[in-house]
Amino acid sequence: MLKRLHGRATWLVNLAQSRSHTLLSEAFAEAGSRPYHYRILAALEQAGPLSQAEAGRLSGIDRSDVTVALEALDQAGFTERQPHPSDGRKKLVRLTASGRRELARLDTVLEDVQTRFLAPLNASERQQFFTLVRKIADEGAPE
Amino acid sequence: MLKRLHGRATWLVNLAQSRSHTLLSEAFAEAGSRPYHYRILAALEQAGPLSQAEAGRLSGIDRSDVTVALEALDQAGFTERQPHPSDGRKKLVRLTASGRRELARLDTVLEDVQTRFLAPLNASERQQFFTLVRKIADEGAPE
DNA sequence: CCATGTCGTTGGTGTCACCAACAATATCAG
DNA sequence: CTGATATTGTTGGTGACACCAACGACATGG
Numbered sequence: 001m002l003k004r005l006h007g008r009a010t011w012l013v014n015l016a017q018s019r020s021h022t023l024l025s026e027a028f029a030e031a032g033s034r035p036y037h038y039r040i041l042a043a044l045e046q047a048g049p050l051s052q053a054e055a056g057r058l059s060g061i062d063r064s065d066v067t068v069a070l071e072a073l074d075q076a077g078f079t080e081r082q083p084h085p086s087d088g089r090k091k092l093v094r095l096t097a098s099g100r101r102e103l104a105r106l107d108t109v110l111e112d113v114q115t116r117f118l119a120p121l122n123a124s125e126r127q128q129f130f131t132l133v134r135k136i137a138d139e140g141a142p143e
Numbered sequence: 144m145l146k147r148l149h150g151r152a153t154w155l156v157n158l159a160q161s162r163s164h165t166l167l168s169e170a171f172a173e174a175g176s177r178p179y180h181y182r183i184l185a186a187l188e189q190a191g192p193l194s195q196a197e198a199g200r201l202s203g204i205d206r207s208d209v210t211v212a213l214e215a216l217d218q219a220g221f222t223e224r225q226p227h228p229s230d231g232r233k234k235l236v237r238l239t240a241s242g243r244r245e246l247a248r249l250d251t252v253l254e255d256v257q258t259r260f261l262a263p264l265n266a267s268e269r270q271q272f273f274t275l276v277r278k279i280a281d282e283g284a285p286e
Numbered sequence: 287c288c289a290t291g292t293c294g295t296t297g298g299t300g301t302c303a304c305c306a307a308c309a310a311t312a313t314c315a316g
Numbered sequence: 317c318t319g320a321t322a323t324t325g326t327t328g329g330t331g332a333c334a335c336c337a338a339c340g341a342c343a344t345g346g
Contacts, residue, residue: 206325208303
């Protein structure tokens with residue numbers, strides 16, 4: 001590979017992400033889902049019923065993309081939308097039982113990807129990796 | 144953010160890459176260039192004149208995308224293409240003096256991004272970060 | 287009541303990474 | 317030498333991801 005890039009942190013991160021992306025998209029494709037879908041299901045499971053905008057903010061997805069994703073999730077029976085009782089602008093999105101199962105299923109898929117992704121590292125290295133990457137990732141969206 | 148994702152290595156890498164991507168694209172946009180262009184210039188500087196396919200393999204860019212990028216680089220005067228003397232299929236791509244200067248300029252831009260990206264880590268943490276990420280990145284494209 | 291803002295939706299944009307097919311050219315097998 | 321196979325550059329897609337702008341509908345604060 002390129003010598004010039006081999007010493008650049010941003011490049012190494014890009015390579016790592018590329019590997020992560022390959023594993024993830026393969027796994028999700030095989031599972032018949034998408035990362036966006038997982039993120040939204042996870043947001044709903046974590047916070048309970050949400051408006052679409054809230055779900056988007058929690059999962060870091062743009063409102064417009066949430067709309068598209070929810071169309072698929074709705075049709076698959078993983079989510080349901082009803083008008084918000086007290087706010088006519090919002091739609092309340094809630095997980096269905098089937099959506100909860102789907103999330104659990106995707107969780108195992110994701111967990112499998114994690115172990116394959118982290119395979120080159122031993123336990124203590126993983127620990128270090130987590131703390132270091134977290135430090136970098138939290139910069140900009142600390143909270 | 145999502146609890147469910149906060150413990151996933153692939154997610155953290157994604158966040159880190161997102162930050163890297165933001166910094167990079169801002170910096171490259173301000174510099175009037177693109178990551179693809181930098182990578183190709185770097186490949187040419189490292190290996191000398193190359194065919195487009197070779198440049199693509201070295202920089203990890205698809206043949207077709209190399210064609211497009213070279214059109215811009217050519218027009219900017221950073222690269223030159225001539226028919227390969229002994230292989231009628233190939234085009235030999237070489238850096239111009241101006242291209243070499245451009246690469247040096249982008250290098251300083253990139254270096255600045257690195258320091259900002261790595262700001263949350265001290266020296267020894269950076270060392271660890273490099274070795275760990277390299278281990279993960281090299282899996283799949285060890286070479 | 288009016289200004290301001292948020293909501294969901296539609297319809298874009300751009301980048302990155304791919305893939306398929308094509309004609310032109312090389313190369314290898316026999 | 318010839319025919320099969322492979323490679324090169326190019327064109328023209330595809331799809332995911334992350335955005336952005338604008339719209340009508342609705343809420344809310346002054």
